[in-house]
Amino acid sequence: MISGIRGTRDILPSEIGRWQHVERVAADVCARYGYCEVRTPVIEREDLFAKGTGESTDIVQKEMYAFTDKGGDRITLRPEATPSMVRAFVEHSLEQDLLFAKLYSLGPMFRYERPQKGRYRQFHQLDVEVFGLADPAIDGEVIDLAVTFVEELDIASAELVINSVGCGDCRPGYSAVLLEALGSRLPELCGDCQRRASTNPLRIFDCKVPADQPLIDGLPKSENFLCEACRDHFEEVKRHLEIYGHQYRVSHRLVRGLDYYTRTTFEIIGSSLGAQNALLGGGRYDHLVKQLGGPDRPGIGFAAGLERLVLELPDEKGSSGPADVFVVAFGQSTWSEARVLARDLRRAGFRTLIDYGERSSKSQMKRANRSNVQRMLILGEDELASNKVTIKEMETGHQETLPRDEVIGYLALHCQGVTL
RNA sequence: GUGAGUGUAGCUCAAUGGUAGAGCGCCGGACUGUGGCUCCGGAUGUUGCGGGUUCAAUCCCCGUCACUCACCCCA
Numbered sequence: 001m002i003s004g005i006r007g008t009r010d011i012l013p014s015e016i017g018r019w020q021h022v023e024r025v026a027a028d029v030c031a032r033y034g035y036c037e038v039r040t041p042v043i044e045r046e047d048l049f050a051k052g053t054g055e056s057t058d059i060v061q062k063e064m065y066a067f068t069d070k071g072g073d074r075i076t077l078r079p080e081a082t083p084s085m086v087r088a089f090v091e092h093s094l095e096q097d098l099l100f101a102k103l104y105s106l107g108p109m110f111r112y113e114r115p116q117k118g119r120y121r122q123f124h125q126l127d128v129e130v131f132g133l134a135d136p137a138i139d140g141e142v143i144d145l146a147v148t149f150v151e152e153l154d155i156a157s158a159e160l161v162i163n164s165v166g167c168g169d170c171r172p173g174y175s176a177v178l179l180e181a182l183g184s185r186l187p188e189l190c191g192d193c194q195r196r197a198s199t200n201p202l203r204i205f206d207c208k209v210p211a212d213q214p215l216i217d218g219l220p221k222s223e224n225f226l227c228e229a230c231r232d233h234f235e236e237v238k239r240h241l242e243i244y245g246h247q248y249r250v251s252h253r254l255v256r257g258l259d260y261y262t263r264t265t266f267e268i269i270g271s272s273l274g275a276q277n278a279l280l281g282g283g284r285y286d287h288l289v290k291q292l293g294g295p296d297r298p299g300i301g302f303a304a305g306l307e308r309l310v311l312e313l314p315d316e317k318g319s320s321g322p323a324d325v326f327v328v329a330f331g332q333s334t335w336s337e338a339r340v341l342a343r344d345l346r347r348a349g350f351r352t353l354i355d356y357g358e359r360s361s362k363s364q365m366k367r368a369n370r371s372n373v374q375r376m377l378i379l380g381e382d383e384l385a386s387n388k389v390t391i392k393e394m395e396t397g398h399q400e401t402l403p404r405d406e407v408i409g410y411l412a413l414h415c416q417g418v419t420l
Numbered sequence: 421g422u423g424a425g426u427g428u429a430g431c432u433c434a435a436u437g438g439u440a441g442a443g444c445g446c447c448g449g450a451c452u453g454u455g456g457c458u459c460c461g462g463a464u465g466u467u468g469c470g471g472g473u474u475c476a477a478u479c480c481c482c483g484u485c486a487c488u489c490a491c492c493c494c495a
Contacts, residue, residue, distance in 0.1 A: 003468095006486070058493050062421080080495085109495080114421080117489065125495060192492075208491085257494060267495095278495060305495030330453055361453065369455040380453060394455075 007113070007121025017318035018310045022153060023106060026126045026304075029149045030104040033141070035128060038103050040084040042110070046074040052083030052292055054259030056199060063111040077110035081127035082260075082285070082301060083292065089131050090294030101131035106306075118276035118308045128282075129301035131289060136233050139264045139284060140240025142300055146280055147246050149304065150268055155312045157271040158279060160246060163222065163254035164234040165202060167262050167286070170227035174220075175201040181219050188215060205253035221252040233263055260285040264300065270312045279312065280304035323351040324415045326368035330361045330380030338379045341389070341404075345377075348408050350415060369394065374415070377407070 004010060011019055027037065046066050053059050065077040078084055085103055088094070095101050105127045112121060128145065130138055143160070150158050166174055178201045182189075186197055190209045197204065207216060226234065241248050256265050265283035273279075282302025289297040325345060329338035335358055342354040353371055355364045361380075368376050378390040378399075389407055392399035393414075402410060 003486075063493075111494080113493065114491090115487085116491095119494075123495065127495095206493090275490065276494070281495065303495055308495060328454085360448095362451070362455080363448085365455040367455090376455075378454075382453080390454090392454075397455090399454085 005121070007115040009120060009122075015310070017320045018313050019306070019318070021318035022306055022309050022313065025152050026104075026106060026149060026306075029145060029152060030126075030128065033102070033145045033148075034100065035102045035104040035145075036098065038085070038088055038105050039107065040078075040081070040088050040105060042078055042108060043075050044078055044084055044087070046076045048083045048087055048292070049076060049079060052086060052260070052288060053080060057257060057259055059111060059258075063113055065110045065112060079111045080109055080258075081105055081107070081125060081303060082129060082288070085127060085129045085301070086131075086289050086292050086294065086299070089129075090289065090292065095132055095295075095297070100133070102129075103131075104128045116276060117274040118305065118311060120307060124306040126280075126304040126306060127301065128303075129299060131299045132297045133300070134286070134298040136236035136264075137240055139233075139237045139300055140244065142282070142302065143237075143241060143266055144244045144246065146266070146268060146282075146302055146304070147244075150279060150309075153309060153312075154314050154317065155270065155279070155309065156314070158312075159269045159271075160241075160248040160266065161251045161254050161269060162237070162241070162248050162264065162266040163251055164226055164230055164237075164263050165255055165261055165265055165283070166222065166226050166230050170225060170230055171202070174222055174225040177220050177225055178202070178204065182215075185215060188212075200259075202255040203257065205255050206257070216253075223250070223252060230263055237264055256281060256283060260288045260291070262286045266302070270308060273308055273311060276308065278305070279308050322372040322374055323353050324373070324411060325350055325352050325375055325377050326364075326371060326373040327352060327354040328361060328364045328368060328376050328378045329355075329358075330378055330383075332358065333381060334379050334384055337384055341377070341379060341407075345408070345411070348411075350411055 030037070046064070049064060050060055055061075059079045064079050067075055069075045085105060089101060089103070094103075106124070108122050108124050110122050113119060115121060126149075128142065130142060143162070147160060165171060179186075179197060182197065186194060189204070189212050190207065193204050193207050193209075193212060196207075202222075204216060204219075207213075223231075223234075238248075238250070254265055254267060256267075261283040263284045263286065265281075267281040268279045269277050270279045271277075280302050282300070284298065284300040286298040289295065289299055327338050327342040327345070329335045338354060342352050345352040353368070353373060355367055365376065373394060375394055376392045378392060380390070383389050383401065387404050388401050389404050390399055390401045391407070391410060
């Protein structure tokens with residue numbers, strides 16, 4: 001037996017309904033907000049992520065599935081979608097074609113990490129991106145889309161957290177302020193924090209080591225060090241969230257791990273996910289498009305982890321419901337007609353089951369019962385002779401015999417969600 | 421990459437240094453034209469894999485793989 005690869009999973013029939021539900025809501029919400037779906041390849045040139053995601057990030061340094069293909073090119077399985085979306089936007093000059101470059105995509109990403117609750121090596125994201133709009137109104141609308149998406153999935157107790165990480169003008173100054181505030185106490189922090197102090201001081205705020213918290217809590221808050229433009233932008237984003245009536249928490253500790261973020265960052269946190277608790281996260285990236293060789297266009301977007309959303313979905317969501325009808329052949333001579341009947345019902349739009357192997361009527365009915373079907377349609381020799389069928393409702397046990405050409409009419413009345 | 425815990429039937433789990441059992445599920449029958457309830461019968465395991473200790477290992481030891489959780493990182 002050859003098993004699946006570590007960190008990958010099979011999504012089985014018992015779970016697929018929940019996935020389809022999440023994907024359907026995602027596509028639906030995006031369409032209502034004016035987003036166009038795009039699908040980009042799962043393989044890209046390694047450079048795209050080195051330049052886009054950032055050479056210094058863990059994702060690029062140690063988590064990419066990268067290889068040399070037969071032509072000698074360095075290829076990688078995409079670890080995130082944003083650089084691909086930027087590439088597609090630039091490569092096809094989409095800003096010429098679209099009134100607004102509002103795009104979304106749904107698909108698998110790959111990172112070589114140790115699997116954990118809500119974290120897999122192949123995982124799936126909804127990726128939402130907007131190019132060319134710097135107005136804080138779009139920040140507000142993107143966040144509103146994210147909140148609406150999570151709400152429409154009926155995910156309870158999700159929390160919206162926002163922050164501004166500033167821009168190229170003010171962030172270096174703030175980093176320096178942080179280092180200065182830490183000063184001689186830096187060695188008191190954990191090893192990771194000391195490493196962060198030299199690579200990206202803001203990320204000290206990500207630290208979860210309990211002993212470090214008092215010192216970190218005392219650090220100067222980013223809000224007080226934003227430049228005027230960034231501060232105004234952030235205030236406007238907050239104003240828009242208030243227009244929409246969304247609850248949010250400002251956390252100066254929300255500093256995201258990717259290099260390209262500027263100004264607005266946000267996350268929606270789930271409640272039952274364990275350590276990997278971000279349902280979705282994103283932010284503004286005003287220099288990424290240019291950095292990847294495109295025109296100087298701002299961008300903003302987020303990625304939502306579908307595994308995590310499926311995990312947080314209420315239990316009853318996405319159950320596909322029982323089939324409409326189970327055709328039971330009573331007697332050896334009725335099988336051919338029973339199969340034609342089942343075929344006709346299927347063509348008429350009803351979810352129809354029928355047994356195989358010419359098993360006894362008893363065992364067919366046991367299967368019908370086990371299949372949780374709503375009703376049996378019994379075709380026996382008596383019915384065959386009179387061109388009728390017997391319909392038995394499983395729940396009540398009520399049954400009646402009616403002419404065969406009235407069956408579809410009967411089912412149309414009694415089945416839900418059928419279009420004829 | 422680091423740490424901890426766990427791997428026994430399809431599922432949930434027992435068991436003992438002497439080559440494994442229950443419940444649920446599954447299949448059949450009682451009930452040959454009526455499912456669910458009940459009763460009766462039946463099938464299924466290289467005890468994750470490899471090695472070691474031992475007369476003998478599912479149990480003890482080592483390795484490995486997988487899963488789970490946490491670190492790291494992030495969706």
